[in-house]
Amino acid sequence: MxxxxxxxxxxxxxxxxxxxxxxxxxxxxxxxxxxxxxxxxxxxxxxxxxxxxxxxxxxxxxxxxxxxxxxxxxxxxxxxxxxxxxxxxxxxxxxxxxxxxxIARTFQNIRLFKALPVLDNVLIGMHNAMTYRLGASVLRLPSFWKQERAARSRALELLSIFGMQDLADVPAGGLPYGAQRRLEIVRALASGxxxxxxxxxxxxxxxxxxxxxxxxxxxxxxxxxxxxxxxxxxxxxxxxxxxxxxxxxxxxxxxxxxxxxxxxxxxxxxxxxxxxxxxxxx
Ligand SMILES: Nc1ncnc2c1ncn2[C@@H]1O[C@H](COP(=O)(O)OP(=O)(O)OP(=O)(O)O)[C@@H](O)[C@H]1O
The missing domain is CATH 3.40.50.300 (P-loop containing nucleotide triphosphate hydrolases)
Structure with missing residues (x-):
């Protein structure tokens, strides 16, 4: 090495x-x-x-x-x-x-939302950094969809660091162990x-x-x-x-x-x- x-x-x-x-x-x-x-x-x-x-x-x-x-x-x-x-x-x-x-972190014991798709796990990590107002989210205003689309494409880009973009729709719990660890890192990175x-x-x-x-x-x-x-x-x-x-x-x-x-x-x-x-x- x-x-x-x-x-x-x-x-x-x-x-x-x-x-x-x-x-x-x-x-x-x-x-x-x-x-x-x-x-x-x-x-x-x-x-x-x-x-x-x-x-x-x-x-x-x-x-x-x-x-x-x-x-x-x-x-x-x-x-x-x-x-x-x-x-x-x-x-x-x-x-x-x-x-x-x-400051973002991963955990010693994997903490993913295992039933949710890989992509959603990354989006959850990103959520803290998103800025649309509650009203825009509840009413599904254009500003909400614009940020959601941008977030989705950013999440796919982050997954591609580990070559995981094609696994976006797979439930996180279905990934092999090493891939779950990599996903944790991507999720932490998602908050910028x-x-x-x-x-x-x-x-x-x-x-x-x-x-x-x-x-x-x-x-x-x-x-x-x-x-x-x-x-x-x-x-x-x-x-x-x-x-x-x-x-x-x-x-x-x-x-x-x-x-x-x-x-x-x-x-x-x-x-x-x-x-x-x-x-x-x-
Ligand atoms: N919430 C807590 N309440 C009481 N004691 C705690 C708490 N969290 C950690 N400790 C104690 O603090 C000490 C340090 O624990 P810590 O988990 O930080 O060690 P570590 O270096 O990360 O160990 P490892 O390499 O085994 O993960 C230990 O004695 C642990 O029992």
Missing amino acids: SKESTKLVEVPGGVIPERDAGAPPVLEVRHLGIDFGGLTAVDDFNFIIGRTEIGGLIGPNGAGKTTIFNLLTNVYQPTRGHILVNGVDTRGKKTYEVNRMG PKVLLLDEPAAGMNPSETAELMENIRKIRDTFQIAVILIEHDMNLVMGICEGIAVLNYGQIIAKGTPQEIRTDPVVIEAYLGKKGGAAGC
Whole structure:
């Protein structure tokens, strides 16, 4: 698998790819933390991501990775700290408002409307971004149909990224597993995000599907000029595609850096892999 080697440069708040350094980071997380009763699931999490960066969030089971996605999308409200999307604090916003601000995600466990056609699943993802008024929708005014037609053709265009346009009328639940995962990504893209959060996108995929996914994630970044953050246990994928990686253990960042830096960091080898000198999987 080809490996991308990106130069990261220091900017206020952290490091981002050199090519993104001319603009403020699209996402900035400052001293983020959340407690569940007596359990501190995430603590003092600091992170920035460049506008077209592919970033990785890795760590052992239970380290707090999905909790961070839930915080970034306001499924959970933080106990401490701030999340800024394009410089705007998301505190107190609803999940759909955060989506409109530019954050979209997929889930670890596939969450599609399985009885609905593939196309409808994408249209649902797009709905949050549509602007016609309720009256236009109820009365089926021309403005409603115009937006619906545009949405349909956009949805087909998005499906074509994964070569899925011919499956538009198939019930989502009838797709093979790998295709359902791809559809989840298309649905998240449909809202026009600036940052796409992928929670274990390669889970359950075979090596050739994973290799194809890697190419498609790059294609999405290049086509839409957006940032992507992925949580992933498949180290070939993480090391092959991510430009910056943060390693989490017990809710705290223990290392940040390029794939090469992470792969050889003794703290990561010790804590994440649980053994010394065993970075083979990394
Ligand atoms: N709603 C919640 N209530 C109580 N505890 C929670 C809640 N959500 C997460 N946790 C706890 O927070 C910790 C971090 O969980 P999280 O799911 O974020 O880990 P993870 O790194 O994504 O793990 P995995 O790789 O297994 O998915 C765990 O101890 C988990 O039990």
